[in-house]
Amino acid sequence: MFTMTRIINSVFDLNEILQVLVDAIASEIAGADLVGFFKKEEDGVFYGTIGNSAKVNIQELYIDPEKDEFVRDIIREQRLSYIPDTTVDRRPDQRKIEIMQIKSILGLPVIVDDKVYGLVFVHDFGKKMNLTQEQIDIVEAFVNMSSVAIRNILMFERTQSLLSKQQLLLEASNAMSKSLSINDVLHACTRYVGQALRSNDIAIHLFNEKNGTFKPYHIAKNGNVTEDEWREKHRTSVSIHVDDDLLFREIAITKKAISIDDVFSDPRPNHQACELFGIKSLLIIPLVAKGKVFGAIAAPSFHKRSYQEDEIELCQSLCDMTGTALSNAMYAEGLDQLVKEQTAELQQANLKLEEYVKELQHLDRLKSDFISSLSHELRTPFTAIKGAIDILNRGIFGELNEQQMELTEMADKALERLLGQVTELLDFSKIENGTFELGLEKANFIEIINDSVQLIEPLTKKKNQKLFTQFDSDIEVCVDKQRMQQVLINLLSNASKFTPPDGEILIKSYIERDQLFIEIKDTGIGIPKDKQKHIFTKFYQVNNVVPGTGLGLSITKQLVELHGGTIRFESEPGKGTVFIIQIPTDGGLENEID
Incomplete structure (x- = not known):
């Protein structure tokens, strides 16, 4: 229990x-x-x-x-x-x-x-x-x-998913705006649609309105079929004409996405082509710009799957961006005669692209508002947890013995930690809009280290990791205790997460010339050289296999800087990482007074 x-x-x-x-x-x-x-x-x-x-x-x-x-x-x-x-x-x-x-x-x-x-x-x-x-x-x-715990997890996962989708749209918008050729635009489209669907089998067909055919143009790399094999099968066995293919005809007419969970139970797909490629489920999204169909994105699945509504909406947004960027690219290459003759339409297309960027910026603001409101939503289930603990404390099921009292006390502490995680989301929102404030006070930094180590020990014990501490006997500083503990826990949990079982973690602290130094060193996998410059970027994740929002190090850096300090790191792939924090012992009060 x-x-x-x-x-x-x-x-x-x-x-x-x-x-x-x-x-x-x-x-x-x-x-x-x-x-x-x-x-x-x-x-x-x-x-x-x-x-x-x-x-x-x-x-x-x-x-x-x-x-x-x-x-x-x-x-x-x-x-x-x-x-x-x-x-x-x-x-x-x-x-x-x-x-x-x-x-x-x-x-x-x-x-x-x-x-x-x-x-x-x-x-x-x-x-x-x-x-x-x-x-x-x-x-x-x-x-x-x-x-209650399951509800919290599901809400957290939905929040993480929303943030990931918004980040994907921002990255796609930036990539599309920089793509000046048809090839660059279409390759970017397959890349981002593939990320949205977690698939490597994204293909593009371009539509020839004059003869009513869809011709194969590009298929993503690392899929179930190479581009050469894909083109050869289309050349010898598969022909897509709107008069014969009911699915592509509907795409050309309605200009709307179509998802089919079971292609062989639906009369519209070309069953011979589906059998040839081994397709079981299919999502088709038209590329539309200025009211015309330029082509279609095909996202097949080689096992039966159900395409979720939010997945389709995200892919549709990406294809809308692609359609507009494709129109601009065709103009730049001299392939779009219609755009050449109608300069006004080109300007309208550019305005539409700018509207997408503004819309994404608006979504970014909504994200901060959403995180703020989410924290209040999370507080509701905390009441249920607190109620369960109070029932036990009142002795409804019998008087509590010493061990049971210890159990309820731990539950209370765990609830406070969970509230701290909600507060972290609020911190991000406040930092983003510039309303975050520190509560500086004189504190014994050794106590902050010991409390942080105690909270992180369950993670290290689970992986049989050794956690060492090394510090001066007496370190008095002026800091926000809660925020500095938040910084240490973020770094220690990352160290444990990326250090293999039986590894070692050291937290070291000392004072030099009125500056507090904290070093957190691990024997983990290290940070790849090409990713080191991005680790303090919001939403950036060094390792996508390990779950997370990508906010921890960004918030950590900003909290250290609010104390008037700096944070840096040294890392060697395969050998480990050390983070070094330096803050003034007065918490930056002199700078604030100046």
């Missing part, structure tokens, strides 16, 4: 939270043979995701509400249900009851944003559980806390 509460309130990994949940229910609360979490998918069926038992592969199990009245009741009422004797209450799917010899069963809904996100089931094999009401109440409390 202690471990579960700590994880739920401090970890942003969904699978880890769910694993601790089912293990805690199984071993510490209910003593059950099987506790499983089942996640709801688009088809309405709940599929096994995480379980505690090695006897049963939970991922092979699924629950169809249409075949199980017990499950339907839980979903409809959005509340737990306990059947102490399945021979008396026969609502559950009897086939599964017999196969798994379930004598009693507890089912609980995981509610996220007033919807059933998943289900938790608890039961033994071949014997009744005989759960007490106290056990059921505790299980429900932990499931409710998990629901």
